[in-house]
Amino acid sequence: MKLSAALLSATAIGLSAVQVINAQQNQPACSNVYTRKELLSLTSSEWSLYKSILTAMQRDGWFAWFAYLHNTWFGSIHGQSQFFPFHRRFVYEWEKVGKQYNSAFAQPYWDEMRDYRTPASSQVLSSNWLGGNGQGNNRCVQNGVQGGWTMTYPNNHCFSRSFSNNGNPNSWYSPEYIESVIQRSADMTALRPGIEYSLHGIVHLDIGGDMSQRSSPNDWIFMLHHANIDRLWWQWQANRNHMWTMDGPNTDGSAISLNSNIVYFDEPIRNVMQLGYGQMCYQYGSNPIRRRSLSASATQKISSVLPQGVLSEWFPDTAKSPMAIAAIDPAMEKSGRPIPYPGTLTDDWISKQNLDRAAVKRVEADARSFVDAMKNAKYNSPY
């Protein structure tokens, strides 16, 4: 039914437009919606509160519990459509536990795309925040919020990280590429590998240590990373008319649907689809522009620099409604740098994680074609 027709019939039977638009939602709207912030935008008092909450959660065994759950269900929650709903519910469960320590807790995210050129030098990985690479034979992390911790699952070991490429991982995925994936994905079957095998995989692999194991929730980066992945799913849902899109095979091979249960959690996927409803009483940022992968000025730049054919191939939505450009600043048009090729997942890691190698290679080839297309169009990224 077209929206206008829906509104007419809604008026006829006395429902509000909001109820009609949310006809698929069986959950009540939240009366209070809290905000998940980007980590680096936390105030210093929020960050000291969060550090004490995380320390208490470690003391009480919550890191081990979430690492155990993720390890146990690993095969059913990756490489298939359960990927997004499971991890949304999983991060929410973690956040709910954190709120039991202090209701002001909200799981932050890491906008990893902004750090894609030299991820190892991200402020997020500095000693003030999450700490950096591990040291010595066991790659024990000595600084940051988890510095010096002993993790207890699957057995006692020092909290560890082992950055790829001798401590200097190759670049990750640009904000432009992730935006392009979001704009080009017509269904979950396209979006899921486009995000899971690109940004999702490379961050797990390149941080290494605990993050590259099936028990990766031992590293709190897991939660920041998956909050970001969740934010990207939400951008696709809310901005691209995919609020209720769920397709592809379920874990048993049958078609997944909104009524399928989330792996481990005894509730239907439908319950977690719409942020701001049911238990999903959070949002990402408060400014609608900032909810998108690209800033307004970057979108403007793409609209003006890319030839129409390139724009419609890689940014079909932007091509349909390019940002009106009165006069783009010529300095901005020239500024920035070419986008580098992103790093790739190793064969060893792909097989350890039991991923579909051909599907991973397709995504990586797509990302390289994107970089070539931007280079040929002389597009310089402001990021």
Ligand SMILES: [Cu+2]
């Ligand atoms: Cu996972």
